[in-house]
Amino acid sequence: MLSIGEFSRATGITVKTLRFYHEKGLLVPDHIDADSSYRYYRKEKIDTAKVITTLRKLELPLREIESILLSYQADLDILSFLETHQKNLHQRLSDLQTASNSLEALIRIEKEQRNPMPTTDFTIQEKELPTQLIASITMRGKYSDCSKGFAKLGKYFWSQANGKPFMLYYDKEYKEDDAHFATCFPIKKGTSKDDIEVWELPAGKCLSLMHKGCYDTLRNSYEKIIPAVKERGNLVCPSREIYHKGPGMLFKGNPKNYLTEIQILFTETC
Amino acid sequence: MLSIGEFSRATGITVKTLRFYHEKGLLVPDHIDADSSYRYYRKEKIDTAKVITTLRKLELPLREIESILLSYQADLDILSFLETHQKNLHQRLSDLQTASNSLEALIRIEKEQRNPMPTTDFTIQEKELPTQLIASITMRGKYSDCSKGFAKLGKYFWSQANGKPFMLYYDKEYKEDDAHFATCFPIKKGTSKDDIEVWELPAGKCLSLMHKGCYDTLRNSYEKIIPAVKERGNLVCPSREIYHKGPGMLFKGNPKNYLTEIQILFTETC
DNA sequence: CTTGACCCTCCACTAACTGGAGACCGTACG
């Protein structure tokens, strides 16, 4: 018979924990001195204790371990317990994986928010846009609904991200309530799914203007760029708005620092 | 200003939890009625609340979230918190993965223990053994140390298992204390590591005898098979002992049900 | 004024321990 300290050394389980297991009925001492209430364990109990530590390492809850121990004594099936627990572990594992992935995306995005464009020119510039593969959700209604679209795109395609999110505006003029637009995300690869379309945005020549500040003042920038485009040729729908720096995933940030690029494609009138 | 119930509906956080967050200083109401001690929240607090739920979904502890909220207000760096947490998540993830893998191995082994050989013949039989790739640990000393060897092999190669564990006996006669033997595990593939050697066990012709019961009585079976081998030719070292059914990973099981196959290779004397 | 919905505080409970206080027990040494 071993005292609790000796048993602790033999099993690697702390004295505190042994007392706790006793209280829970999981590992009961074989004898308790009536006078001193000292706990004494038989050597054979070491095997039971080792089984408990083995199962605890597998993250089985104590209740399950108790059931397994009892079932084993009754020569019953212990596999079902293990398999149930395996399912739980898998569930927990995939939950954690999801959390970890989301966190990674969050870190990436917040990092990008922090480093603004190195040198930004707030003048109208001509640009050749290459084709790019994008995932998009086409929407009709209020512009403010776009956040839902970006949230959904981000959920499925953050890992394939290939640039900043942007919007396509199909209306030739400004519409408040019945706008026709698409939330877009440049991606490396992917396939259409539900209302998300994956397609290739055509190349073209455009004028570009970087806008700094809150979205309410975007109209001012449009009023600058549209006449400039008309001078060069015919406006091509849809126009694009690239969100270089906007509200972060977590915090809104300061709207004064938002950076939005307006791109309007055109065909030259020869 | 919203009452706690309205705020709860707006944020999806239960009333109970909101009170809890208040108590923790994480999300403090903007006003508390002096008479009724009703809590009232400004609408802007909804954003803060959403940040909290977002971060909770990423399994950040409340303390971390509080730090992030405070740091953000002070316009400090929040990335370091996120990155620290990401490390923790990865750690937890790999712990869980390990547990899940071990559990899977445990389930597989216990399952095999349960289904004994379908038809077992307890007579001496001649067999052609094919070559097989094995991982082995060579040991000198007491036979009883073999359990350590099997534990180590299992740890590294359970996922590549390709059959039952077995032992190679290099001694021509029985030695108690200075035996020369190897614990072995048939595997699909792998490389040598530390004291684990991966190599190909050569093919050969052997006599085989299945032994049922506790290991103490194995000698009886050896006394049956050795003369039979000698009749056919010369004994080839090492002999093999295959543990079809032995003590499980968790429980010792009943030694009466242990099944061990003795294989002794020989070269025919023409 | 009553009813029903809403809100309050305080307490207990979860899992698996850990830490500490204060008291008792056992053995060896002087």
Add this chain to the structure above:
DNA sequence: CGTACGGTCTCCAGTTAGTGGAGGGTCAAG
């Protein structure tokens, strides 16, 4: 035989992130 020291006892509190409930006060409508 007294005492010093280590081992052991019980009991209580605290950890996380809430949940559940009891008992009682508050608000707005009818």
